[in-house]
Structure formats: structure tokens, C-alpha cells
Amino acid sequence: xTSINVLGLPTxxxxxxxxxxxxxxxxxxLYTPPGLSxxxxxARYKRQQVAKGVSSGGYDRLVNLTPSEFAFxxxxxxAHIFENKIAYGSAHDLLQDESWLxxxxxxxxxxxxxxxxxxxxxxxxxxxxxxGKTQLCLQLCLTVQLPESMGGLDGSVxxxxxxxxxxxxxxxxxxxxxxxxxxxxxxxxxxxxIRENIYYDSMADQETQLHIFNYQLPILxxxxxxxxxxxxxxxxxxxxxxxxxxxxxxxxLIIIDSITNNFRSELTVGNxxxxxxxxxxxxxxxRSSILQRSADICxxxxxxxxxADQYGLAVVCVNQVTDVIAADSxxxxxxxxxxxxxxxxxFPPAFYETGKMKKPALGLVWENTINARLVLQxxxxxxxxxxxxxxxxxSREPPRTLSVVFAPWSGHNRSSDPSQPGHCWYxxxxxxxxxxxxxxx
Numbered sequence: 001x002t003s004i005n006v007l008g009l010p011t012x013x014x015x016x017x018x019x020x021x022x023x024x025x026x027x028x029x030l031y032t033p034p035g036l037s038x039x040x041x042x043a044r045y046k047r048q049q050v051a052k053g054v055s056s057g058g059y060d061r062l063v064n065l066t067p068s069e070f071a072f073x074x075x076x077x078x079a080h081i082f083e084n085k086i087a088y089g090s091a092h093d094l095l096q097d098e099s100w101l102x103x104x105x106x107x108x109x110x111x112x113x114x115x116x117x118x119x120x121x122x123x124x125x126x127x128x129x130x131x132g133k134t135q136l137c138l139q140l141c142l143t144v145q146l147p148e149s150m151g152g153l154d155g156s157v158x159x160x161x162x163x164x165x166x167x168x169x170x171x172x173x174x175x176x177x178x179x180x181x182x183x184x185x186x187x188x189x190x191x192x193x194i195r196e197n198i199y200y201d202s203m204a205d206q207e208t209q210l211h212i213f214n215y216q217l218p219i220l221x222x223x224x225x226x227x228x229x230x231x232x233x234x235x236x237x238x239x240x241x242x243x244x245x246x247x248x249x250x251x252x253l254i255i256i257d258s259i260t261n262n263f264r265s266e267l268t269v270g271n272x273x274x275x276x277x278x279x280x281x282x283x284x285x286x287r288s289s290i291l292q293r294s295a296d297i298c299x300x301x302x303x304x305x306x307x308a309d310q311y312g313l314a315v316v317c318v319n320q321v322t323d324v325i326a327a328d329s330x331x332x333x334x335x336x337x338x339x340x341x342x343x344x345x346x347f348p349p350a351f352y353e354t355g356k357m358k359k360p361a362l363g364l365v366w367e368n369t370i371n372a373r374l375v376l377q378x379x380x381x382x383x384x385x386x387x388x389x390x391x392x393x394x395s396r397e398p399p400r401t402l403s404v405v406f407a408p409w410s411g412h413n414r415s416s417d418p419s420q421p422g423h424c425w426y427x428x429x430x431x432x433x434x435x436x437x438x439x440x441x
Contacts, residue, residue, distance in 0.1 A: 002026065002080070003025075006080060007080060009072070013065060026310075098118055100117070100151070101143065101252075101253065103116050103117070103139065104142070104143040105433065107425075111435070113407065113410030116151060118409050119308070119313060122305060123373075124259075124360065124374065125318050127376035127378075132400060137318060138174055139174065140255065142175065155249045155250050156197035156198065156199065156251050157251065158254045159199065160201055160202075160203055161203065162203045162259075162261040166202075173430060177431045177432070178431075206263070209262050209300070213300050213303045224251045227250075250311075252312075252314065253313060254304065255316045258319060259317040259318065259362070260361045261320070263296070297369065301369030319361055319366075320360075322360075360373065373406055374404055374405070376400060377400065377401045378399075401424065404422040404423070424438075425437075
């Protein structure tokens with residue numbers, strides 16, 4: 001994001017644009033086309049600006065600008081983008097601009113491509129209950145605060161929950177382990193700083209969820225970046241002898257746990273009736289609710305992808321799974337310790353979990369919204385494998401596997417070998433989610 005201070009605009013024009021929250025070159029090009037001055041403040045313009053958190057007073061200030069002033073500002077912004085090659089470049093240049101967020105363990109990172117998950121994308125973590133989805137997200141809350149040289153993004157995180165209370169007790173135990181682990185590499189790491197850089201909010205229903213995604217979340221992300229710039233300016237003016245104050249980092253990660261819960265709980269079917277007309281009305285009501293759910297999913301996906309791309313952050317969404325009714329009821333999973341992902345006639349691919357066929361919820365609409373899908377599984381070792389030394393020492397704890405279903409930065413396969421790219425074993429201990437090398441199995 002480039003401040004409009006770099007443009008050669010008259011002070012009055014620049015101040016007016018900043019007061020209307022058009023404070024970057026990208027915002028000026030996106031929200032202020034040359035013809036916009038003819039109908040300011042239009043309803044469309046207001047809706048777009050409200051999503052950024054602009055007060056209604058900002059629109060009135062823009063009315064004072066003439067069409068020629070708008071055109072001049074727009075031309076200056078377009079020239080700056082072109083001359084500095086901000087809007088175009090080679091594929092190699094775009095790849096160099098991407099950042100990576102480690103999953104907090106080298107084995108897990110290797111399974112998903114070597115570096116972790118990519119920023120500017122939406123990554124889904126799907127699986128049944130008790131496989132460690134929330135545990136992995138808590139680990140990401142800590143990893144994102146590390147410097148980029150250590151696999152982090154040197155940023156803060158927003159945790160949006162639809163499933164009740166935040167797992168604060170588990171986070172506290174992981175923080176103490178995390179600080180101790182990185183004490184030598186990051187001497188100034190402190191538990192209080194880690195807590196201050198984790199934002200939390202609850203989304204009890206779909207209405208609250210949409211409001212947060214449309215209004216509160218964009219404002220919060222935008223404000224953390226503005227505060228970061230102000231803090232950097234203050235640090236430059238401070239004397240070296242003065243102690244550094246507690247500084248909040250810009251948001252670099254958004255976690256939704258889970259994206260599915262509100263859509264499942266609020267999907268309603270019309271009232272049933274004994275007559276044919278009543279049944280037709282019930283079907284119409286059901287179709288209407290499905291269409292509305294699809295529209296809400298698309299809107300949420302658009303908001304998240306816009307934030308991810310605009311601020312270079314990562315988005316992680318936890319997804320639940322649903323049963324798949326197979327046409328052949330006599331088919332059974334193969335007796336393997338690692339049960340592979342299987343492609344069925346149904347889309348998306350299904351997988352076997354505790355002897356049942358499962359697939360991620362929300363269907364094709366959500367699948368086309370996300371960029372990557374990771375599946376966590378928890379399976380029971382067959383008898384031939386329970387004689388292994390690790391299985392004996394694990395107190396018969398069911399092994400867990402992480403699998404990449406699809407990701408633009410990672411390889412994946414349909415084999416049953418967890419040593420291949422796209423798969424790995426993992427366990428959960430007091431430190432968090434820990435990958436297990438295949439040599440231990």
C-alpha cells in the first residue's frame with residue numbers, strides 16, 4: 001500500500017482525500033474513477049467505503065472537489081503505478097513478493113511444500129473432531145509473531161470463533177513452551193507481548209458473522225497498519241536510552257474457527273404441509289435458504305481474499321466434515337495404517353476417517369473460494385503396526401496424518417505412503433502439533 005503523500009497533489013486536494021479515507025494510491029484508483037465526481041456521494045460508493053470504516057462525513061468533504069481535481073489526482077495515481085511497475089511484473093517477481101508462514105514444525109512444513117502456507121491466500125484445515133485443527137491454529141497464532149527469518153511474519157493474529165469460548169488455557173500452556181523454545185533466538189520475546197498480539201471475537205450467528213467480515217474486520221486490519229506506521233515514526237524520534245514500549249504488530253493472520261458452524265446451525269427448511277401445495281412451498285423455502293447460504297459464502301470469501309491480497313496476510317479457515325453416502329455399501333477401507341485420500345464420483349475428493357467416508361462441508365461453492373485444503377485425520381493402527389516400538393510407547397494413541405488435498409505451492413498425491421510429498425504423521429503434545437518423521441514408523 002502506497003501513501004498518496006508520494007503524489008504531487010495540492011495540499012487541499014490531498015487533505016480532502018485523506019479525510020475521506022482515500023489515503024493510499026491503490027484506494028484512489030479503486031474508489032475514485034474519473035466519472036465518480038458526477039454522482040458523489042452515490043449509494044455504491046458509500047457501500048464500498050463503509051467496508052473500509054469511513055464515516056459518513058468523509059463523503060461530504062469529497063463533494064467540494066471539482067471534476068478536474070478528481071481527474072488530476074486519478075492521473076497522478078495511475079502514473080505512479082505505471083512508472084514504478086507496481087501493477088505488473090514477471091511471474092518470478094510476483095513469487096518473490098510472496099511470504100510464507102511456517103506451521104511451527106519442519107516435518108509439517110515439508111509436507112505442505114517446504115515453507116508452510118502462503119500469504120495472500122485462504123487455506124482450509126478440515127477434519128473430524130479431536131484431530132487437532134484448533135491445536136494447529138493455536139500454534140499458528142504463536143508462529144506468526146516470529147521474525148520472517150524464522151518462518152513467521154512478525155505480525156499479530158485475529159481469531160474469529162463460531163464454536164464457543166476461546167481455548168485460553170491451552171494457549172497459555174503453549175505460550176510458556178513457545179517462549180522457552182525461542183528464548184535464545186528471540187531474546188526480547190515476552191508472554192505479555194504474545195497475548196497482546198492475539199485479537200479475539202465471537203460470531204454467534206450469521207448476521208454477526210457477516211457484520212464482522214464486512215465492517216469490523218477491515219477496520220481492525222487497516223488500523224493496525226496505520227498504528228504500525230505511527231509507532232515506527234515515534235521510535236525514530238526516541239532517544240536510544242528510552243525503553244521501548246509494548247508495541248502491537250500489524251495483523252498478518254486471520255483464523256476462523258470454524259467457517260462451517262453458523263451455516264450448519266442456521267440452515268432452515270420451510271414448514272412442511274400435508275397437501276401438495278404445502279410440500280411445494282417447503283421445497284421452495286429450502287432452495288431459497290440454500291441459495292442464500294451460497295451467496296453469503298461467496299461474500300465472505302470475497303471479503304477474506306480482498307483483505308489477504310490487499311495487506312499481504314494469510315487466512316486460515318477451519319472446516320468441519322460431513323458423511324458421504326456411497327453407492328456401494330459393501331466397500332470397505334483398505335487395512336492400511338495410513339488411509340489415503342480417495343477420489344470418488346462426488347466432488348470434492350472424499351477421505352476415510354475412523355472407518356467412515358467423509359468430505360469437507362459447505363460443498364462446491366466454498367471449494368471454489370479457497371486456495372488450499374489440508375485434511376487432518378485420526379486413524380486406528382491395525383494389529384500388524386501395533387507391534388512397532390513407537391506404537392507401544394504411545395500408549396495406543398491413534399496416529400494422526402496431515403494430507404494436502406490441493407495447494408498451488410505444494411505437491412500432493414493419492415498414494416498411501418506418508419513419506420511422499422503432501423503427507424506426514426504428527427502428534428499432539430504439551431508444545432503443540434509436532435510432526436513425526438517416517439523413520440519412527
